[in-house]
Amino acid sequence: MARRGRLSGRKDRSAGESFAQPPWRQVKSPYMPVEAVSADELESIHDASLRVLEEIGIDFLLEEARDILKEAGADVSKNSHRVRIDRGLIEQSLKTVRSSFTLHARNSDHNLHMGDNYCAFCTVASAPNASDMDGGRRPGNQQDFQNFVRMGQSLNIIHLFGGYPVEPTDLHASTRHLDCLYDFATLSDKAFHAYSLGAERILDGIEIARIARGVSHDQLDQEPSLFTVINSNSPLKLDEPMLKGIIEMSKRNQVVVLTPFTLAGAMAPVTIAGALTQQNAEALAGLVMTQVVNAGAPFIYGGFTSNVDMKSGAPAFGTPEYMRAALVSGQLARRYGVPFRSSNVNAANSVDAQAAYESVFSLWGALMGHCNMLMHGAGWMEGGLHASFEKMVIDADLLQMAAEFMQPFPVNEEAFGLEAMKEVGPGGHFFGTDHTQSRYQSAFYSPMISDWRNFESWEEAGRPDAYQKANIIYKQMLAEYTPPPIEQAIKDELDTFIAKRKEEGGAPTDF
């Protein structure tokens, strides 16, 4: 897929029904990050969160975690789960955590640089329901799961998978992770995620990532190849399955994305500054946990602070509060020198104007805040309660536009086009000039969804809206999906591993 503006080797399609995409590349921001608080204010948020860790503390529900933290010098309560972490331990952990690293994929062309000005876009993750125009909203199932994975593989703008796009509830919980991780490793060749629902699933995920890459255990321990998102149980709590996930992942040098679920007014203070203080305390607690397990283990700072609808308590996304929190979260992550994770989210029930504007506001906050990993990049709807096939295509278009917006452009003598202006002169038209003709095919981003036909042509075509266009494109995309090549030996090893683990009964379901 090297040529811009068209899927290579595929036929052109009739107007309004074709899709086209730029080639794979990771996005790098040329812009200075936008800052929402001053340096002094940032320090005061940092300091307040250290006081939370020192004075209030965090409940770590797993004894093993408390033991490790005690060994590292934390103040561990004898009679409760409470752990208080002083600033000395925080500073020590900040010295060992890495500012950037490579996340390895099965296809090394899809390896990702995590950190600096780079950003990687994930699919939607963890939705309990799936939706499309034809079938409506339904509980997640394996077929929908696999189709989302196929689309994530086909879309060059999707860099990795951020969890199950939709939860395949028709698969038994004890072996679901084996089926899903196998699909990630075979239907796709991009990096993926395993859920921290206890140690077994994480260990299976690490092994599947290792086999898929065809590398030794030692090499895997040197090369982050899997990531997990830990949503702390805000406020101020980390449960057993999560802590087991952090411990197993960090031991093996795999990536922990610690994302407190701090909805202001519900699980966090109603103020932006308060919710961020709590988010920061929880994120730092997780950061310390990774570093005391394995100094230098890869860690990503997740910011998910948003607000709730104070009338109903419903979570809201893509709000002004969300945008400001994303910018400050980026500032905090940069202060600590760790990569920053944000999200492309909205709370709309239908793929309408609201879904689009909340998404672009989310992107605005995330990308101007220099996020390095964008979770839920494509397909998220309804505050995460459903994954939409049509929204995935629309979001892919939004991400492609954002990527193009972050692409440097030539500012030089040829680009200024003074000769073309002389040739055209006042009142003329540039289309026929050599300056235009030699550039027009690649001059501008060519969208998948946006309908720029005149009103009359659009009316004749049946007045398709963005949702309808996306419906056509997603089905074309699935029809044209081809699985990425995989070595037979690797495929066999994966099959054998999955069969063995299924025979063993998978993983406990009492997490």
Place this chain on the structure above:
Amino acid sequence: MARRGRLSGRKDRSAGESFAQPPWRQVKSPYMPVEAVSADELESIHDASLRVLEEIGIDFLLEEARDILKEAGADVSKNSHRVRIDRGLIEQSLKTVRSSFTLHARNSDHNLHMGDNYCAFCTVASAPNASDMDGGRRPGNQQDFQNFVRMGQSLNIIHLFGGYPVEPTDLHASTRHLDCLYDFATLSDKAFHAYSLGAERILDGIEIARIARGVSHDQLDQEPSLFTVINSNSPLKLDEPMLKGIIEMSKRNQVVVLTPFTLAGAMAPVTIAGALTQQNAEALAGLVMTQVVNAGAPFIYGGFTSNVDMKSGAPAFGTPEYMRAALVSGQLARRYGVPFRSSNVNAANSVDAQAAYESVFSLWGALMGHCNMLMHGAGWMEGGLHASFEKMVIDADLLQMAAEFMQPFPVNEEAFGLEAMKEVGPGGHFFGTDHTQSRYQSAFYSPMISDWRNFESWEEAGRPDAYQKANIIYKQMLAEYTPPPIEQAIKDELDTFIAKRKEEGGAPTDF
């Protein structure tokens, strides 16, 4: 309308059908502007545009303008309309132009600071068609025009009128401006715009603005109270009606917004840098024109550079190219120390996801580029070919969100909420705390359109999308419109002036 989150003195409405808005205030950005080119690249664009003005020149079609420019030292061709302007004259004009000024409205509470970090939002302007869900798309008429003006008056987030929201084609062209300007001055008390379609309309506009404000000619000459947008005939041409507009407006110290219509690949080079070079040359030519007429006359640098669909030639808006051009336009305006105008635009035919995402991308470029005047802030659709009542409400919501995003927020000990965190403790909920209860009514922006109900409630309510919700709200807004108070003497003077000018036959229609 002082209380936040609700129209004062009006009843609450049932969920999904109410509208609420924050009080009037002008928006001030707390963010550093985002820069898309380096300082050296900016200088190179500046320099290239000076070469355009020196080597190619601009056609000024009005003899009076050429005479003024010649007198000021420009190189005016004897045998053509061509005028070449050297950098000395540019530098001299940049010394006299103002970096900021107040634009006065009939109601002085609605005066606007133009410049610095402030931004003012205009309604949609100049659409030939109007549209709503009930009546569909139709040629502009007076009733629709007046309804858009009423909505612009009712919406606190609309700061001024940027031209006729829709062209009332049922009014005779010779007196249309008298009816429209009279409506601006009586149905609203916010600042407004007059079209530069020759001298007469501009002089009528200035006089109507003066009478409406109840000030003397001398005072008006000290206080900018009207603005006009000049879209140069790109490439490199200014026609007679525009130049008459610039001359009459500048003479009287009124505001000229010079906005080259530089669509890359059509009326400007296909490259972003080339289109910006041409935009800059045309804008500087207009700037010089204002300053040689009246040193110190208020001037706003308009950036409208976008691209076209290279398959059809159709203009595209809210694209990555548009966003980058907006950021660089802001950099150029700041380099010259003049206010910057941008726009909230899209090319969608229906009020769908495309309309929303192209709009928010436009806002992203405009507001991160520190635009001081946002044209087409609310209601623009279809590349400007129709004004939509529903889109106006959705855009008002977007603008309100953007305004909230640009509002500083408290970062201090009370906001951090450590006491609330202690009270709640791990695993608790913040809703019941004093910290939340004392703040929750004003803690978050409360949207007009966004539907945050859960899927089941939303389904029961008939699955309303953003377009349907906006349809209900705009009709409520019109039903509740009350004209702003006006002194009887001023009303009488306006009536008399309009009657006299109509008796005189209005203005020529052969512009």
